[in-house]
Amino acid sequence: MSLYVDIRKKLGGFTLETQFEAADGVTGILGASGCGKSMTLRCIAGIVKPDEGHIELDGKVLFDSREKINLRPQERHVGLLFQNYALFPNMTVRQNLMTGLKAEKTGKKEAEIRIQEMLEKFELKDLEKHKPAELSGGQQQRVALARIFLSSPRVLMLDEPFSALDGYLRWNLEQELLETLKEFGGPTLFVSHSRDEVYRICDRVCVMDKGSSSPVIPVKQLFEAPKSRAAALLSGCKNFARAEVKEAASADKPGRVYVQDWGETLTFTGEHGPDTEDVRYVGVRSHYIGLMGAKEAAAQPENTFRCRINRVIDDVFSTVIMVRPERADTSEESRKNHFNRIRVETTKEVWRDFCKKEYEGRENPQEDIWVHINPADVMVLR
Incomplete structure (x- = not known):
C-alpha cells in the first residue's frame, strides 16, 4: 500500500504546504513544535479540510479539491492515535473498544470475538471494566491502539505517542509499539520532534520546517548526509x-x-x-x-x-x-x-x-x- 499527500492549508499567518509519499513500513514526520506535523495528520484523517490538494491511499482518493472529493473520516479507514489518546472518559475499556467497531458492519457474535482478541493482544483483559482515569498512561495508550485496530485501518498514524510519558515508561512502550507495527505491515506515519525516536522506530523520514515538508529519505541519510540546516538541526x-x-x-x-x-x-x-x-x-x-x-x-x-x-x-x-x-x-x-x-x-x-x-x-x-x-x-x- 502507499499513501500520497499533496496539500495546502492556511490558518491565520501560518501556511501548511506539504507533499510526500509513504509506502509500507514506518515513515517519520520530524519537526519542531508548531511546524504543521499534527495538522498534516488531521488533514489525512479528514478532521481538517485542506484548502487545496490531493490525498490518495492505495489508489483510493480521500480528498481532491479540483474534483470536490472529501470523504468523511469514517470512510477513510485511517487510524489516528492522538497525543492524549482521546478515550471517552465516561466509558469503560470495553465500551471504548466497541466504538472502534461502529464504522464496521459487525454482528454481535463477531464483535465479541474481535473485542476479546484485542483485549488479549494488548493485555487488557483484567482492565475491561475500568475507565480511563483508572488506567496508567501506558494502559491508556494500549486501549487507544486496540480501538484503532478494531476499525481495520489501512494506514496507521501516531501523533507523538510518547510525549506525555516519563523516560522509563516511554522506552518500554516503544518496544511494545515496535512489535505492533511489525504485525500491522501497512503504511505508518510516526510524528515526533525527537530525532532519537525517529532513528530507532522509522525506516524513512520527512522533515517539516515552518509548514513545509522535505522529500522522504532513508532515516540514516538524515543523520549521515542532511542537505539543509533545518534537517541537520533536527538530527542533533x-x-x-x-x-x-x-x-x-x-x-x-x-x-x-x-x-x-x-x-x-x-x-x-x-x-x-x-x-x-x-x-x-x-x-x-x-x-x-x-x-x-x-x-x-x-x-x-x-x-x-x-x-x-x-x-x-x-x-x-x-x-x-x-x-x-x-x-x-x-x-x-x-x-x-x-x-x-x-x-x-x-x-x-x-x-x-x-x-x-x-x-x-x-x-x-x-x-x-x-x-x-x-x-x-x-x-x-x-
Missing part, C-alpha cells in the same frame, strides 16, 4: 556557521568552503550535498571534532585551526568544551545566532588525558586549543 547537530562554497566536491576530489563566522576555509567531501549555489551554512557534529595541541596541529594543518577555550562543562556522561575560533566573526548577527562559537563534546576520560598532556592536569583551562575536523564530517547545507 549543534554547530552551524554561515558559509560559501569556493570549490565544489566531486567523487574523486574534495571541495573547499569558506566559513565566514569562523574565518576559516575548510575542505569537505560528499558530492551528494545540495547544489553549490544553494549552500548557505556548514554544520559539524560536536562529537566529530578532534582536539589537538600545538605540535600535533602543526603536523596536520588541513582543517585544523586555533581556538580559545571559553568554558568547560562537565555533563552527565561527557565533557563539553565551548571554544571560539581565533579568527571568529565578531558581528552582532554572528554572536546572536551562536555562529562564532563551537561546541566540542568528548568523553570524560579523553578530556582528562588531554588536560594532563597539554595543561598540566588542569581540567578547566582558559587557554588556546586547536580543533581538527575531518573533511568527511563537514556538512555543507542550504
Whole structure:
C-alpha cells in the first residue's frame, strides 16, 4: 500500500504546504513544535479540510479539491492515535473498544470475538471494566491502539505517542509499539520532534520546517548526509556557521568552503550535498571534532585551526568544551545566532588525558586549543 499527500492549508499567518509519499513500513514526520506535523495528520484523517490538494491511499482518493472529493473520516479507514489518546472518559475499556467497531458492519457474535482478541493482544483483559482515569498512561495508550485496530485501518498514524510519558515508561512502550507495527505491515506515519525516536522506530523520514515538508529519505541519510540546516538541526547537530562554497566536491576530489563566522576555509567531501549555489551554512557534529595541541596541529594543518577555550562543562556522561575560533566573526548577527562559537563534546576520560598532556592536569583551562575536523564530517547545507 502507499499513501500520497499533496496539500495546502492556511490558518491565520501560518501556511501548511506539504507533499510526500509513504509506502509500507514506518515513515517519520520530524519537526519542531508548531511546524504543521499534527495538522498534516488531521488533514489525512479528514478532521481538517485542506484548502487545496490531493490525498490518495492505495489508489483510493480521500480528498481532491479540483474534483470536490472529501470523504468523511469514517470512510477513510485511517487510524489516528492522538497525543492524549482521546478515550471517552465516561466509558469503560470495553465500551471504548466497541466504538472502534461502529464504522464496521459487525454482528454481535463477531464483535465479541474481535473485542476479546484485542483485549488479549494488548493485555487488557483484567482492565475491561475500568475507565480511563483508572488506567496508567501506558494502559491508556494500549486501549487507544486496540480501538484503532478494531476499525481495520489501512494506514496507521501516531501523533507523538510518547510525549506525555516519563523516560522509563516511554522506552518500554516503544518496544511494545515496535512489535505492533511489525504485525500491522501497512503504511505508518510516526510524528515526533525527537530525532532519537525517529532513528530507532522509522525506516524513512520527512522533515517539516515552518509548514513545509522535505522529500522522504532513508532515516540514516538524515543523520549521515542532511542537505539543509533545518534537517541537520533536527538530527542533533549543534554547530552551524554561515558559509560559501569556493570549490565544489566531486567523487574523486574534495571541495573547499569558506566559513565566514569562523574565518576559516575548510575542505569537505560528499558530492551528494545540495547544489553549490544553494549552500548557505556548514554544520559539524560536536562529537566529530578532534582536539589537538600545538605540535600535533602543526603536523596536520588541513582543517585544523586555533581556538580559545571559553568554558568547560562537565555533563552527565561527557565533557563539553565551548571554544571560539581565533579568527571568529565578531558581528552582532554572528554572536546572536551562536555562529562564532563551537561546541566540542568528548568523553570524560579523553578530556582528562588531554588536560594532563597539554595543561598540566588542569581540567578547566582558559587557554588556546586547536580543533581538527575531518573533511568527511563537514556538512555543507542550504
